[in-house]
Amino acid sequence: SSTKFPKDFLWGAASAAYQIEGAPTADGKGPSIWDTFAKILGKTKNGTNGDIAVDHYHRYHEDVELMQKMGLKAYRFSIAWSRIIPDGDGAINQAGLQFYVDLVADLKAHGVEPVVTLYHWDLPQALQDKYGGWESRQVIAAFAKYCRVVFERLGADVKYWVTFNEQNVFTALGYRWASHPPNVKDIKRMYAANHIVNLANATAINLFHKLVPNGLIGPSFGYGEVYPATSDPNDVLAAVNANQFNNDWWMDVYCRGTYPVKIMKTLQTLGIAPEVTSADDQLLKSAHPDFIGLNYYHGGTVEAPTMTTPAHTKQLTNIDPYLMAGDAENGITPEKLLFHSVENPHLEKTSFGWEIDPIGFQVAFRQIYEKYQLPIFVTENGLGAFDQLTEKHQVHDDYRIKYLQQHLLALKGALDDGVPVIGYCAWSFTDLLSWLNGYDKRYGFVYVDRNDTDAKSLTRYPKDSYYWYQKVIASDGKT
């Protein structure tokens, strides 16, 4: 495009602790529920785990130098809670804290704005064992304790903070589909745990505003607009249901402190609604995020629900747990009462079956901003693919460039529409561990070679997309 982005736009890239750091026991780190799930239970693809990942814990300086060379303006990473408080709510581990202090200092020395996620899915295992994890209100106090430690230590140097990464995803996969830790398959427990995470989110935001008055904080939500399959009003109503079920169920709580009534009623009918006390209600209403973190990959398409249209009761098989789950459970599920997920014939898919929908990105900006009147920070967006390293150590990832370009154009469209968008963090900076797909599904601007002769060298090679993004940044968004 020939139009430009604002001068202070935060051109970024993102990561998460478990997916890049490795060093699972270094400097006193305690185990997290992901260490258990991936390593002890072996529940990921081909038994891959984050023990080495891309060894960012030891190579962060090299990675930060690559960021500087690229001209990156912002880098989003997460803190591993069990490095800071190894048993979740006991003694503070200064050595673990120091790693992030050093990383933040290095980023700032290289002109990169740190964006810190407090929780990207790696709950200290001790909290799972002692209290039952997010199903227990005791974990709210533990989270607040951990947040206080990092706010006090890093609050002066870090302006942008994310509370929870994709609460919708980790609660669904962890408590409903048993494809993430803690490996539970119980929808009622999912809604209960999710409510407790909401309380932890509100608690952290209120604490932050007390301790870091000049900083900005918000949740990062995995948002996807849901379309009606046709103009049949039954399908349109189903899409309204699906948007409230998939998006507003979280976004309304974050931004207004209330759950959408129709969805609450549906869950109550099924006996799976969370219990919300009046103190909970007050807490949720008292917390106000400063921005919404938007993680955008794809939305969905629906038609009228199966319970009213028996012709549509076909079961979806081989569901990618990241795709909308649909009718995978027996018995009555909320989905069966509200909508039925279908394929969208207008959209192409990635090689991993995720729909590619840049217009849906623009729709998301418009919907979120007009509903909640908060600035939006894109905290994830990117393309997972099988990349090939050539003999000359290049990666010609033109498909990724195309994907990012289309999404940046949609973002620019939203800016032109008047939506305040603070920045864009592509997922991801280096290649990293995909939670369930192992190391073959790559997202990075920087290729990490896991097959080099010395298997431990994990050499970094900038891909074509790295040089492309470098130009985008240098020209303020001329893509």
Ligand code: BGP
């Ligand atoms: C998001 C997560 C990221 C990242 C991304 C890609 O849901 O926040 O951590 O993993 O999805 O997902 P995947 O690795 O499954 O392709």
